[in-house]
Structures are given as C-alpha cells and as structure tokens.
Amino acid sequence: MLTEAYLAAHRTTALSGDPAIDTHMAPRAIVLHWTGGATASSAWNTFAPATLSGRAELTKGGALNVGAHYIVDRDGRIERIAPEDRVVRHCIGLNHVAIGIENVGGDPTWPLTQAQVDADAALVRDIASRRPIRWLYGHSESAAIEASPVFEEKDPTYRNAKPDPGAAFMGKVRAAVADLGLEGG
Numbered sequence: 779m780l781t782e783a784y785l786a787a788h789r790t791t792a793l794s795g796d797p798a799i800d801t802h803m804a805p806r807a808i809v810l811h812w813t814g815g816a817t818a819s820s821a822w823n824t825f826a827p828a829t830l831s832g833r834a835e836l837t838k839g840g841a842l843n844v845g846a847h848y849i850v851d852r853d854g855r856i857e858r859i860a861p862e863d864r865v866v867r868h869c870i871g872l873n874h875v876a877i878g879i880e881n882v883g884g885d886p887t888w889p890l891t892q893a894q895v896d897a898d899a900a901l902v903r904d905i906a907s908r909r910p911i912r913w914l915y916g917h918s919e920s921a922a923i924e925a926s927p928v929f930e931e932k933d934p935t936y937r938n939a940k941p942d943p944g945a946a947f948m949g950k951v952r953a954a955v956a957d958l959g960l961e962g963g
C-alpha cells in the first residue's frame with residue numbers, strides 16, 4: 779500500500795513489514811500548516827485521493843498523497859479527516875510521529891485568522907492532554923524539524939522549504955499554549 783511504501787522509502791528505522799503496525803502512529807509531535815487555498819472543501823478535495831497528483835516537487839518522494847489529520851477552517855471550525863494514530867504524509871521527516879493540522883488559507887491572499895489561532899491552540903491543548911506530545915512545529919521551521927531527535931529521512935536530497943503557516947501565526951499559537959512546555963521552533 780502507498781503509506782507502507784512511503785515509509786519504506788523514507789524511514790531510517792526498519793519496518794516490521796506488517797502495514798497495520800507500520801502505518802500505526804504513536805504521535806509525539808504536532809506540525810501546523812496552511813493549505814494555501816481559500817476553502818475547506820478545496821483542501822478536502824486535495825487530500826481525499828490516495829494518490830498524489832500534480833505536485834512535481836513531491837512525486838520523487840513517492841506516490842502517496844499529501845494529507846493532514848485535521849483541517850481548521852478560517853472561522854475556526856475544526857474537522858478531523860484522519861485518525862490521530864495513522865501515518866499521514868504532511869511533513870518530510872516527521873510523518874511517522876507527527877499529527878498534521880492544516881489551516882485553510884495562506885498569505886498573502888487569505889491570511890490566517892485569530893479564530894484559527896484560537897482553534898489550533900485549543901486543538902493542540904486537547905491532543906497534548908490525551909497523548910505524550912513533546913514537540914510543536916510550524917512546517918516552515920525546517921531547521922528545527924531536521925534537528926529533532928525523531929526526524930527520519932533516508933534521502934538527504936529530499937527536502938523542501940515551506941513558508942507555512944508563518945512565524946507570526948506560530949508565535950501566537952505558542953503563546954497560547956506556553957504553559958504546556960512543548961519544544962520546537
């Protein structure tokens with residue numbers, strides 16, 4: 779299956795060979811993103827297919843589609859689109875341990891909203907109350923992500939530089955959950 783193949787190609791830790799085990803995830807990190815699009819439905823349509831399409835910079839990394847565990851709309855509405863304990867492709871090097879939260883929008887056309895700051899903070903707080911989350915990252919924080927002790931990527935040339943969800947947004951979310959003592963950034 780696509781997720782198993784992705785993990786086999788990218789993880790430095792050997793897989794068990796049982797997809798049920800290998801695609802199961804014990805989350806230790808949360809990565810925040812923006813979709814770059816205007817609506818939650820367009821995000822859902824992007825993430826729904828199993829196979830990646832039209833993303834030349836990503837196809838060399840495998841056919842598995844990109845996705846997320848949660849979509850946060852611009853009004854702060856939260857929708858879960860994948861189980862928290864399933865591997866989803868959203869952040870190079872951390873997909874085996876990280877829950878992905880996609881915020882609808884993106885600079886400069888659809889700047890993220892205060893409602894999304896509040897929703898992301900509430901969601902991070904909720905997840906961290908239920909699971910042993912140690913790290914909170916923005917997708918753009920590539921240096922910190924790569925320095926993470928849980929980062930795994932076999933291919934040293936498989937990297938990308940992402941702008942999402944922006945330093946200002948990350949600063950606001952981190953301030954709202956500062957009491958949790960999460961690392962990263």
Ligand SMILES: [Zn+2]
Pocket residue numbers: 810811812868917940942
């Ligand atoms: Zn992203």
